[in-house]
Amino acid sequence: MPALVLLGAQWGDEGKGKATDLLGGSVDYVVRYQGGNNAGHTVVVGDQKYALHLLPSGILSPGCTPVIGNGVVVDPSVLLSELSGLNERGVDTSKLILSGNAHIITPYNVTVDKVTERFLGKRKIGTTGRGIGPTYADKINRVGIRVQDLYDESILTQKVEAALDVKNQILTKLYNRRAIAVGQAVEELLGYADKLAPYVADTVLVLNQALEEDKVVLFEGGQGTLLDIDHGTYPFVTSSNPTAGGACTGAGVGPTKISRVIGILKAYTTRVGAGPFPTELFDEDGEALRRIGGERGVTTGRDRRCGWFDAVIARYATRVNGLTDFFLTKLDVLTGWEQIPVCVAYEIDGKRVEELPYSQTDFHHAKPVYEMLPGWSEDISKAKSFSDLPKNAQSYVKALEEMSGAPISAIGVGPGRDETIEINSFL
Numbered sequence: 206m207p208a209l210v211l212l213g214a215q216w217g218d219e220g221k222g223k224a225t226d227l228l229g230g231s232v233d234y235v236v237r238y239q240g241g242n243n244a245g246h247t248v249v250v251g252d253q254k255y256a257l258h259l260l261p262s263g264i265l266s267p268g269c270t271p272v273i274g275n276g277v278v279v280d281p282s283v284l285l286s287e288l289s290g291l292n293e294r295g296v297d298t299s300k301l302i303l304s305g306n307a308h309i310i311t312p313y314n315v316t317v318d319k320v321t322e323r324f325l326g327k328r329k330i331g332t333t334g335r336g337i338g339p340t341y342a343d344k345i346n347r348v349g350i351r352v353q354d355l356y357d358e359s360i361l362t363q364k365v366e367a368a369l370d371v372k373n374q375i376l377t378k379l380y381n382r383r384a385i386a387v388g389q390a391v392e393e394l395l396g397y398a399d400k401l402a403p404y405v406a407d408t409v410l411v412l413n414q415a416l417e418e419d420k421v422v423l424f425e426g427g428q429g430t431l432l433d434i435d436h437g438t439y440p441f442v443t444s445s446n447p448t449a450g451g452a453c454t455g456a457g458v459g460p461t462k463i464s465r466v467i468g469i470l471k472a473y474t475t476r477v478g479a480g481p482f483p484t485e486l487f488d489e490d491g492e493a494l495r496r497i498g499g500e501r502g503v504t505t506g507r508d509r510r511c512g513w514f515d516a517v518i519a520r521y522a523t524r525v526n527g528l529t530d531f532f533l534t535k536l537d538v539l540t541g542w543e544q545i546p547v548c549v550a551y552e553i554d555g556k557r558v559e560e561l562p563y564s565q566t567d568f569h570h571a572k573p574v575y576e577m578l579p580g581w582s583e584d585i586s587k588a589k590s591f592s593d594l595p596k597n598a599q600s601y602v603k604a605l606e607e608m609s610g611a612p613i614s615a616i617g618v619g620p621g622r623d624e625t626i627e628i629n630s631f632l
């Protein structure tokens with residue numbers, strides 16, 4: 206079994222942590238390939254709840270090697286505190302490997318993220334304020350700091366100088382802030398070197414060798430398809446590629462190695478931060494989804510915007526990721542509605558549109574066209590097989606599958622590890 210990718214099919218927060226963790230016991234490597242500690246996974250194991258931001262969820266499965274790939278941006282202080290938090294709870298984290306080519310979120314990148322958002326005012330993106338965008342900007346501008354730079358003080362100093370050269374001009378002259386001293390930034394970064402050293406590895410080599418030995422490698426996407434810098438609702442997106450192609454560049458594994466791409470799809474839709482969201486609800490139904498679904502950000506603590514399922518987005522995710530199948534999550538949250546609206550198309554300036562428009566203006570004008578599906582009131586959290594579900598819940602799942610363009614292989618009916626109906630094995 207070669208490599209498989211698990212990624213969010215909507216705007217993130219689809220419940221990927223549960224899906225990856227479910228597979229974690231049977232896979233050898235779980236790899237994060239993009240994003241940073243802007244992601245938030247909640248994993249429930251027995252009566253223990255874990256909130257992970259940067260670490261791959263495979264860290265909770267003893268047989269699995271967790272990998273932070275070259276495409277990830279790493280805040281060393283967050284990484285170290287996440288590791289020690291898990292150690293205190295008895296989780297062994299010694300198998301983690303970290304790419305020497307991953308870029309570091311420096312303290313000045315966090316400052317720039319926050320200051321830029323404040324400066325944008327009404328036009329802000331609603332970032333997580335974790336320095337993600339500025340770190341990727343430095344990477345593309347070729348003034349980024351990589352994990353490997355921590356082990357050469359002279360190179361590190363030159364690189365920090367280059368990075369702060371322009372930034373200090375902007376901070377002092379545009380934003381009216383104090384300049385950041387090179388020496389202080391270097392010293393702070395060097396302070397992480399020894400602590401990170403045991404984890405640093407040539408992850409590209411390790412992963413390709415593992416694949417040659419027929420090991421199972423699972424790529425875990427952060428955020429979601431519609432937050433992708435290329436394929437999402439730009440500019441209201443994150444700064445990396447959560448879509449399937451990102452797994453190849455963000456981990457150094459060729460596309461021919463990937464045999465399965467699983468999209469995590471929530472039975473309704475949520476979004477954090479700014480940007481268009483056609484099925485967003487501003488009424489008591491939206492409030493109920495937020496309350497029942499516990500829709501509050503793991504990373505930021507912000508309330509998520511909530512709305513009905515959007516099949517146009519799901520179809521788009523199937524296309525841009527080449528999805529082979531879906532994991533439908535949080536179906537239990539919809540229990541109790543007499544009828545459940547599902548968005549099957551958009552109306553844009555009086556015209557019915559079946560596919561996601563490429564034009565930002567059109568998407569901002571998109572109004573959902575709803576089809577009403579009959580709901581159910583029975584508790585479904587104990588369902589173990591598809592046939593245990595009430596007939597209307599079965600029809601809801603079947604309708605979503607047909608509209609979304611790929612089979613649904615598993616259904617989440619509760620937050621626990623075992624509250625899942627498996628229709629087809631993922632492995």
Ligand code: IMP
Pocket residue numbers: 216217218243244245330331332333334335336337338427428432441442443444476477478479
């Ligand atoms: P950034 O990733 O912090 O730059 O934020 C850019 C956009 O992505 C904002 O709208 C964030 O709310 C959103 N975002 C980033 N990470 C996540 C996530 O894990 N789930 C949902 N939204 C996210």
